[in-house]
Amino acid sequence: MGTRVALSVCVVLGCALCGRALADAARRRAAALKGIAEGLRVLKIHMTGMLEPVQCALLSAKCPLFAVVADGMGEGRSAAEAWQAARAPAMRRGGPAEALTESDARVLDALFDRLGQSGRAEQGALLAGTLRDVEALWDEAAKRSAETGRLYTSLGFLIGMMIALIVV
Amino acid sequence: MNLDFVFRIAGIGIIVTVISQLLSRAGRDDMAMLATLSGLVIVLMMVVNMISDFFNTIRTIFAL
Amino acid sequence: MIVRITALCVAVAMICAALRLQRPELATALSLAGGLAAVLLLLTEAGGLTEWVAAFQALMPRDRDIAAIVLKGAGIAVLSEMGEQLCADAGERALAGRIALAARVAMLGLCAPLIGELTGLIGGALG
Numbered sequence A: 001m002g003t004r005v006a007l008s009v010c011v012v013l014g015c016a017l018c019g020r021a022l023a024d025a026a027r028r029r030a031a032a033l034k035g036i037a038e039g040l041r042v043l044k045i046h047m048t049g050m051l052e053p054v055q056c057a058l059l060s061a062k063c064p065l066f067a068v069v070a071d072g073m074g075e076g077r078s079a080a081e082a083w084q085a086a087r088a089p090a091m092r093r094g095g096p097a098e099a100l101t102e103s104d105a106r107v108l109d110a111l112f113d114r115l116g117q118s119g120r121a122e123q124g125a126l127l128a129g130t131l132r133d134v135e136a137l138w139d140e141a142a143k144r145s146a147e148t149g150r151l152y153t154s155l156g157f158l159i160g161m162m163i164a165l166i167v168v
Numbered sequence B: 001m002n003l004d005f006v007f008r009i010a011g012i013g014i015i016v017t018v019i020s021q022l023l024s025r026a027g028r029d030d031m032a033m034l035a036t037l038s039g040l041v042i043v044l045m046m047v048v049n050m051i052s053d054f055f056n057t058i059r060t061i062f063a064l
Numbered sequence C: 001m002i003v004r005i006t007a008l009c010v011a012v013a014m015i016c017a018a019l020r021l022q023r024p025e026l027a028t029a030l031s032l033a034g035g036l037a038a039v040l041l042l043l044t045e046a047g048g049l050t051e052w053v054a055a056f057q058a059l060m061p062r063d064r065d066i067a068a069i070v071l072k073g074a075g076i077a078v079l080s081e082m083g084e085q086l087c088a089d090a091g092e093r094a095l096a097g098r099i100a101l102a103a104r105v106a107m108l109g110l111c112a113p114l115i116g117e118l119t120g121l122i123g124g125a126l127g
Helices: A002-022 A024-049 A054-060 A064-073 A079-091 A102-114 A120-167 B004-025 B029-062 C002-022 C024-045 C049-059 C064-089 C093-126
Strands: none
Touching (some): A024 A064, A024 A102, A120 B004, A120 B029, B004 B029, B004 C024, C024 C064
């Protein structure tokens, strides 16, 4: 009897954790967008406040994705060219933008296309506008992550209970 | 005779109902329908054995 | 035994009442399972049912056919009543009616030799 109860509990917990793991993609997207929003805030300070060059400001932003773009600029390329070269590898499995969707990437396309191409005021407006867009995407991703997490964890728990009832 | 079987079927029925409700509320009505059908198939497979036992018992006792 | 059967049926009825609101098909399947379990419990644990059947057959040593007919009739009644009530609970009254019709036809077929004998006896008695 004790063995059966222990086995049932293991099955239920295992399935609940599997459900939670399935919802991980949504959570990682929200975390990536949060990191980009924080990086944009720091980037704005360094570019429009401290008037640093684009490559230094990108490195100072402490965002893994911006660091990849900054590395790409080391060969004399513009931010737009460095981003276009780094976009596909960054969005592949294991890259810093792995969890981002195509619509998230289009916001970054709009940012890097014009980054470092105009005066201080225009750059400030560009960064503020991109920050607003990224924060909106982050809100939506955080909500979806919470809902998906709850849904898949509950589904995993219930399916685990069903398996325990049928098999154990 | 072991009556756990009936309460297992009841438990599965309740769990399938909850899963179906969760999926409907999450806007996945097609998955909810699939979950209900799967639950029904599992329950009916469990009941088929009982039906077989029942008919054999009736045939044996009443010599039908 | 009666306590177990009553407790089982009451418990299943309450669960079915809750399930029927959301998933009537699962409630019907559960009701079927509960009913089968109750009848199986009754038939297999009712003290000495098979001995009673054998004793009933032994009471009529020359007319074993009649004993067999009576027992078969009882079996058909149990089966058909279960099936009819299940179909009626599921809302399929037409199907329940078909089961009742089939049970009547089966009983008639079962009693046909007896009816023939009885008709012959009456005819002989009247002249």
